[in-house]
Amino acid sequence: MERNAAVTVEHLRMTYGTTVAVDDVSLTVAEGEVFGILGPNGAGKTTTVESIAGLRVPDSGTIRVHGLDPVREHDALTRVLGVQLQESRLQPKITVREALVLWSAFYDDPEPWPELAARLGLDTMLDSQFRNLSGGQQQRLSIALALVGRPRVAILDELTTGLDPRARREVWDLVRDVRDRGVTVLLVTHSMEEAQSLCDRIAIISEGRVRALDTPDGLIRAATSATVISFTPGAPVDLQALRELPGVADVRSTSGRVTVEGAEDSVLDVLAALSAQGVTPASLRVVDGSLDTAYLDLTSATAHLAEELA
Numbered sequence: 468m469e470r471n472a473a474v475t476v477e478h479l480r481m482t483y484g485t486t487v488a489v490d491d492v493s494l495t496v497a498e499g500e501v502f503g504i505l506g507p508n509g510a511g512k513t514t515t516v517e518s519i520a521g522l523r524v525p526d527s528g529t530i531r532v533h534g535l536d537p538v539r540e541h542d543a544l545t546r547v548l549g550v551q552l553q554e555s556r557l558q559p560k561i562t563v564r565e566a567l568v569l570w571s572a573f574y575d576d577p578e579p580w581p582e583l584a585a586r587l588g589l590d591t592m593l594d595s596q597f598r599n600l601s602g603g604q605q606q607r608l609s610i611a612l613a614l615v616g617r618p619r620v621a622i623l624d625e626l627t628t629g630l631d632p633r634a635r636r637e638v639w640d641l642v643r644d645v646r647d648r649g650v651t652v653l654l655v656t657h658s659m660e661e662a663q664s665l666c667d668r669i670a671i672i673s674e675g676r677v678r679a680l681d682t683p684d685g686l687i688r689a690a691t692s693a694t695v696i697s698f699t700p701g702a703p704v705d706l707q708a709l710r711e712l713p714g715v716a717d718v719r720s721t722s723g724r725v726t727v728e729g730a731e732d733s734v735l736d737v738l739a740a741l742s743a744q745g746v747t748p749a750s751l752r753v754v755d756g757s758l759d760t761a762y763l764d765l766t767s768a769t770a771h772l773a774e775e776l777a
């Protein structure tokens with residue numbers, strides 16, 4: 468079933484003086500999905516999501532959030548969009564309770580904040596001032612503030628940065644809960660693990676452009692060196708024949724062990740070729756592709772392209 472678009476971005480462009488922060492970004496986020504934005508430092512991720520939130524005015528391009536223009540219809544936007552930004556912009560002396568009460572007052576039908584605070588482990592520090600919270604606690608408060616208005620779309624920018632592993636998993640569970648309630652989540656992250664575990668689809672952005680947009684599995688499949696096969700050949704092996712197999716990106720032989728990198732589908736071809744050569748692959752290991760490899764593949768392909776164009 469084709470889902471409605473919650474967010475559409477068409478040809479977004481944003482510059483700061485001579486710096487091109489976002490060159491040309493187009494993407495559509497479907498209602499109810501967790502959509503990840505991944506990319507190296509300075510790729511333009513924050514500029515993109517802050518433009519979606521109406522906090523920056525793009526040079527050109529069109530953005531709609533449930534049909535609303537984030538700049539011209541900003542008031543209406545704040546009723547459908549919750550934002551947890553990279554840097555919290557709270558008064559240093561505001562307490563956790565005051566912030567939650569204040570934010571709740573902005574909305575007609577807020578989430579009961581004590582429950583949300585408990586869910587995020589903030590209930591024991593309601594009277595602490597923002598400036599005295601640890602980085603992880605500040606992070607959790609800003610997530611709570613993004614969700615308290617029951618937004619239809621939540622933007623979470625580097626939501627688990629600074630959290631310890633347990634807190635991180637708890638926040639992931641919270642994001643899944645939020646998604647299960649039908650909220651669309653736009654997630655900016657540097658963590659492949661986070662993207663792979665939470666996102667339905669991911670856009671990889673670098674140098675202000677979308678370089679790939681697919682499901683985590685789709686990105687991994689598309690990467691040329693997603694799977695690594697290694698073995699100790701029981702007889703001399705024709706490495707060139709392996710190199711020529713479709714989907715194989717690289718073949719190396721070191722210290723009597725052969726390593727083949729290739730697309731996921733190349734494993735069976737490699738095994739069939741070895742069998743045809745009468746070679747038994749002893750101590751066979753197949754390491755599955757990860758989003759890490761796919762990401763490096765896609766972003767280094769961009770770097771190569773940039774070098775070629777330079």
Ligand SMILES: Nc1ncnc2c1ncn2[C@@H]1O[C@H](COP(=O)(O)OP(=O)(O)OP(=O)(O)O)[C@@H](O)[C@H]1O
Pocket residue numbers: 483486487488489506507508509510511512513514515
């Ligand atoms: N307010 C600003 N003034 C000037 N330049 C800016 C401003 N905000 C961002 N930039 C520049 O625009 C580019 C994109 O920045 P942006 O913060 O969107 O990237 P990012 O992908 O979110 O990076 P990171 O992963 O480091 O947070 C960078 O070169 C950055 O230095």
